[in-house]
Amino acid sequence: MFGMSDPNQTLSQMVRYFEEERFEMVEVMASEFTSMLLTNKQRDGAMQTLLVKGVRILAEVLSIRGKHKLATQATSVLLRERKKLEKILTQTAPELLSKLTPKEQDYRTVGHVYAKAGKKSKARKFFQKASKEIQYNLAALLALCQVDGTKTKHAHLLASAVQAAGPVLLENGAYYIRPEQSLGCQIDPILVVLETCERQHPSCLEQASRIRKECEEIASGVRAANERLQSAMDSLQPKHDYHEYS
Helix, strand or coil: CCCCCCHHHHHHHHHHHHHCCCHHHHHHHHHHHHHHHHHCCCCCHHHHHHHHHHHHHHHHHHHHCCCHHHHHHHHHHHHHHHHHHHHHHHHHCHHHHHHCCCHHHHHHHHHHHHHHCCCHHHHHHHHHHHHHHCCCCHHHHHHHHHHHHHHCCCHHHHHHHHHHHCCEEEECCEEEECCCCCCCEEHHHHHHHHHHCCCCCHHHHHHHHHHHHHHHHHHCCCCCCCHHHHHHHHHHCCCCCHHHHC
16 A cells, blocks of 8 residues: 555654544554564664554554454554563663653553453553653543542542642643643543542542632633743743842
8 A cells, every 4th residue: 555665754644644533544554554564573773663653553543443452452562562662772772762652651542542442450550550650640640530430549649640730721722730741631521530539538629629719710810821831931030120229
């Protein structure tokens, strides 16, 4: 279907089709792309990187298209080939290790594939792994609570992550909680967990009411839409009125 003379170009095309939601085309391309790379047993770091990116797309697109068995198989290949890539880079180009997609992100991808396949305990395992990779990993903890539903035991951990993440931000008409070092989340799914969890830990309702209060303050103009940015800008303002000394 496509030449492998330029696998980088093929991968870029797949990413573009994925963004355009042309999922059937992406599935065909990603299946062929990863199969061809897997048959090449002499892969260097560059080829292994392309393979990992291709398998990641394949796992996601199979999951989106409801092919859950194939999707979970693809996640196993993703984790295996990622491990090989880390080994190759450790030996040949250790400076590139930090450029890899964060491991927690791949764990979350795998978790979501298992969750969609209805395999809750597997999904839970990978969301927990992701949450341990970064302290206060909001996206992983939210996903973990969502797998468990209202009976979740982890809502208080989500509340701690929400507290550590700082103030609510308004971006493009939507409210977010966003830690400085990791992925943020829109507030609606967070509020659902914090307000409906059955084991009502005090911190859950505390953080839910803080979020609601800050949203109201932003909406009424009492609070900056992005307090973090505002305080950074304020710190650039001169602290004194220099006319005092003239």
